Amino acid sequence: MTSPAPTRTYGLPMAFDALGDRWSILTLRAVYDGHHTFTELRDSVGITDGVLAARLARLTGSGMLDRLQYHARPPRWQYHRSDIAVELWQAGIALWLWDQAWDSPSLDTQIRHVACGNIAAPAFGCASCGTLGVTTHDVQATVADGLPDELNLSSATRTVRLAALPYVDAVTLLGDHWSTAMLAVTLFGARSFSEYRAVLQRISTATLSERLRLFVVSGLLETAPGNGGRRKVYRMTQKSRDFFPVFAAMNEWAGRFADDTGLRFEHVHCGSELIPRFWCDHCHRVMDGPNTTFETIAPTVADPAQSRPNA
Template identity: 35%
Template sequence: MSNPRVQNAKPNEIANLGRALGILGDKWSMLILEMMIFSGPRRFGHFKDRLGMSDPVLSQRLSDLARVGIIERHQYNQRPPRFEYGLTTRGRELWTVFVAIWSWEVRWSGADDWTVPQLIHDRCGQSISPLFGCMECAAVGIDYRQTSARRKPGSRFADSNPSRRYRRSTVDATKQGNILGGAAIKLLGDRWSVSVLGAGLLGIHRFGEMQSELGISPSPLNERLRTFVADDVLRRKPVVEVQSRMEYHLRPKGLDLLPIFATANAWANGWILDPDDRDLVITHVVCDNLLKPAWMCNSCGEWLECGEFHFASARSE
């Protein structure tokens, strides 16, 4: 995306995208949602056995996801009372984001310990590699070079209030999920990491600008920048005016995260706040319209719809 142009906004307003990243930027929440989106409703014990989470951590994540209207609890047994957790309509619509994460993982993971699950389009019955497109003009194969962003001044996409955030987990949760592999969880399953990457896609390249935009202290910012450079997600580039200072620009591996952020932004605009109050607008410059992120089946050419696909490994559970 090109550098965002800006419009009027309330000072320090948290953008819809920032609210979405605040929900998704946690590895445990990502893994819980992965299970529910691709495998259906789940009970407390299912999550605990599959993910290896402690009872307090699991209870907190389920409570928080319910509080923001993504999941809901249903009682399936009266005595003793037992509950299962299912997605709300708002939660089900996150499928576009998780297909984007899976697609990025397939392309960039390179992990030897992750068996790539096949995505099956139920309408045509084929194993597919969906194509990212714009439903407004039916174009597919869209990447960052064909988009631009317009953002309100003063809006930010990171909430630095620690009372609302989880502590960074040091537990390895990258091998429990059978749909998402470890690379995506490493990049996106932490609020600061996902915010730094979002800043890069919005054309924010300098250390000080990231600090100001994200409200992040130098130490965690340095840590994430070093990690992303080592993982070939970012590259260091000397600032033209002051060669001793560096900018951080996304490499192809990082630029290919666009569909994840575009679908998350579209979901947030549609389900978190009034869609007419968009604080980050992504335009498809080819058709000069608001980008309407969608996934097209590369086998039959139809747009994917919620509930019309499954992962081969998810149905056997």
């Protein structure tokens, strides 16, 4: 049976497009970290003027950033996260935790729950029932007709050449169209080259092979021999399972962009839709944007250049 042409648009592909490419995500992250002027953002992201100007225009245009003029002549602007971007906070916490666990630990940042004043170790759970420690084993994913077609809608700015990369980090995953689509398809249960290909019909075999190789090298998938001499199968790893909170938070946020995200996660334990949230391990309240901040940890080792008395 062939799937019908999509009669509606789903929020998940739109949300990923609003997030933009790798440079857009790094720019957004820098704004979250408290950098607001063009110069601050350029220096903190390590980006050229032209690339930054294009990303700021795109993020402002898609409503992710608000632009405020702070100087009339010459005109100077500050960039602040919009209400839409503030609501992305759960995904921001999820991404930070995943980076801490698996990628390049951001040892110089920590999360403070301003509501109670403590440095927190956020715990993921379902706000429908209050259960903490929810994993992919506890949820049932339902995919709407038409979403796989929408995942095939390629956005040129979000597709990057990954061939030269030794591995993929979280920002690269979220900033690359085919990587996010493949992560989604992995969560839907694809386990073989042909199963990925069946859903992502517009991906070339070369691109799919390259992404699968990178996912394996990066520890997001592992391979096993297929039954009866069939082609190898791909299995999720703990690392890709741990990406689930990022996906669940992104999916909830995607609801802002359309009536239906196209993807529903049911929490099997309570039988309700999983409402992804993070709880503070100190005061046991839900952490969200206005009451949570990322802080830079002051270096504990003295910088020799700074401590030299007569430099």
